[in-house]
Amino acid sequence: LPEFSFLCLNFTDSLHMANPSSRVVRQLLLPNKPISFFSHLCRHFKYPQSSQSLSLLRTFASSPSSSTPQEPDPIPLSLSSELLKNPDSEPLPISQRLHLSFSHINPIPSLVLSTLNLCPDAGRTVLGFNHWLISKTSFTHTDETLSYFVDYFGRRKDFKAIHEVLVNGVGLAGPKTLESAIDRLVRAGRPTDVVSFFQRMEIDYGLKRDKESLLLVVEKLCGNGYASYAERMVKNLAKEFFPDERICDLLVKGWCVDGKLDEAKRLAEEMYRGGFEIGTMAYNAILDCVCKICREKDPFRLHSEAEKVLVQMDVHGVPRNVETFNVLITNLCKIRKTEDAMKLFYRMGEWGCYPDETTFLVLIRSLYQAARVGEGDEMIDGMRSAGYGGKLDKKVYYGFLKILCGIERIDHALSVFKKMKEDGCEPGIKTYDLLMGKLCAHNRLDRANALFNEARKRGIAMEPTAYAVDPRYVKKKVKVVKSQKKRETLPEKMARKRRRLKQIRLSFVKKPKRMMRRAY
Known part of the structure; x- marks a missing residue:
């Protein structure tokens, strides 16, 4: 169709005739300066010069770019289509088929990654793809390419295939492969396998077993x-790798993540x-755990319990950092204590701390949820002036719009939407x-139609x-009710006649002229 417009299908007549209590109206979409805040902020914070130039080309699954998407490379498409074929219906194994059809191709890491991303359902056939890569003289596995295969099979929780890949790449695996393997095992809920993997990884896979790898395993x-597994592992390996303060802080944080404050x-x-000192990271984890428990059991005790942790930090000489304030502000906003969070935000400078992007984003969301939209806009401008404007990407703006639409502030959502486009x-x-959807719910069809046409133009x-x-x-x-003439009763008729007769009698009486004075 050359033009696009809204077609409002009003089913009121037919549905009202069928069921007067059910009235449905549906629309079918057819193709057709905040100086005061900034000055107040400048009095509290002196922002360091930051040269942050973050790319806005981040993937947002629901927000494709307006530009025409580039066509995928045909070579990964051909390889992935070959991997997705049913192996039972093919006479030759996958490695031989790839050797016959793609012998002229020299694989590179980006080609391997693209092929694996295009065939998430290939399963064990990818092992044949790995064998074909190993047989290619022009290709040599690296730590990076091995991590691609570990991530692929880890997403499918096929750890036997990961074992085979690592055995075939003995001596080639490095920190990236180790991190991918540990991460996939932990996310699959296999802490026992993680501990056993660390015990035998140097003998079986040639991965270096040192304090840095131990720190990685404990962190994951x-x-x-899984702090109990990590603590037991650290104690068993204490003679080989004596724990330092980083490992101890991670263990404390692990117990807090698990919600076990006593441990x-x-x-x-x-x-x-033992002579160790707890760092700021561990105290921040304890503070967050205390706040979460108070939010679940008794939100009114959050202030007092958090104050106890902060006093302990001061007693032991542990300085506060921006993460400490982020923990407090986030938990205050979650119990709708936005005003207290704002007061804490303005006092950050007393401890030499400056808000980061997390601080601003949490407060902006909380202000919008509290319908303090003007202050939320000022906070966005303050975030830009602090050098964190690059963090305002599509995903963040979508979260703002969702909150504003949820509290029925559609006009302000449209103004934030305009800012979003102005920011690129x-x-x-x-x-x-x-x-x-929200505009149609408010019966503002013209504005919704304009947005639809704008999206089509983009x-x-x-x-x-x-x-x-x-x-x-x-x-x-x-409903216009027609007035029916009622029959006049006898008393009403007699009263009407008396009024009329009185008017007739008075019409013959000479009226005195007003404003006339007797002449003397």
Whole structure:
């Protein structure tokens, strides 16, 4: 069709005739300066010069770029289609088929990664692809390419295939492969296998077993709440790798991630008795754990319990950092204590701390949720002036719009949407769909139609979608009741006659002229 417009399908007549209580109205979408805040912020913070130039080309699955997407490379497509074929229906194994069809190709790491990303359902056939790569004289596995295969099979939780890949790449695996293998085992919920992997990785796979690799394993285990396995592992290896303060801080953090505050305090006391000092990271983890427990059990005790942890930090001479304030501000915002979070934000400079992007984003979301949209906009401007404007990407703006639409501030959502485009963030399908759905719910069809046409002009493939109008915003038809002439009763008739007769009698009486004075 040459033009696109909204077609409003009003089913009120037919549905009202069938069921007067059910009235549905649906629309079918068819193709057709914040100086005060900045000056206040400058009095509290002196931002260091930061030359951050972050790329805005981050992947946002729901927001494709408005430019025409580039066609994928045909070589990875051909390789992936060959890998996705049913091996039972083919007479030759996959390695021989690849050797016959792709012998002229010289593989490179980017080609390997693209091929693996295009065939997530190939399964064990990818092992044949690995054998074909090993047989190529022009290709040599590196630590990076081995990590691609480990990540691929780790997503499928096929750890036997990972074992085979690592055995075939003995002497080639390095830190990237080790990190991928440990990460996949931990995320699959196999802490016992992680410990045994570390014990035998030097003999079986040629991976270096040193203190840095131990630190990596402890970090992965503690980050996912397996502090008991990590602590037992560190104690068993204490004679070989004596733990330092970094490992001890990670263990305390692991117990806090697991929600076991008593174990974290017990380990902290053991560290002090052993001559170690707890760092800021461990205290931040304890503080976060205390705040989470208070939020679940008694939010009114959050202030007092958090103050106890902060006093302990001051007693032991542990300085606060921006992460300490982020923990407090985040937990205050989660219990809707936005005003207290703002007061804490303005006091950060007293401890020599400066807000980072996390601080600003948490406060902006909380201010919008509290319907303090003006202060939220000022905080966005303050974030830009602090040098973190590059963090305002499509995903962040989409979160702002979702909050504003959720509290029925659609006009302000449109103004934030305008800022989003001014900042160079290209909105995608999800962003337009969110705004158009809310506009249609408010029965503002002209504005929604304009957004639809704008998306089409930007090259975004918008599909026809049906949106329901909120019954609160439906214009109700006023029923005009025809007035029927009622029969006059006898008393009413007699009263009307008396009034009329009185008017007739008075019409013959000479009226005195007003404003006339007697002449003397």
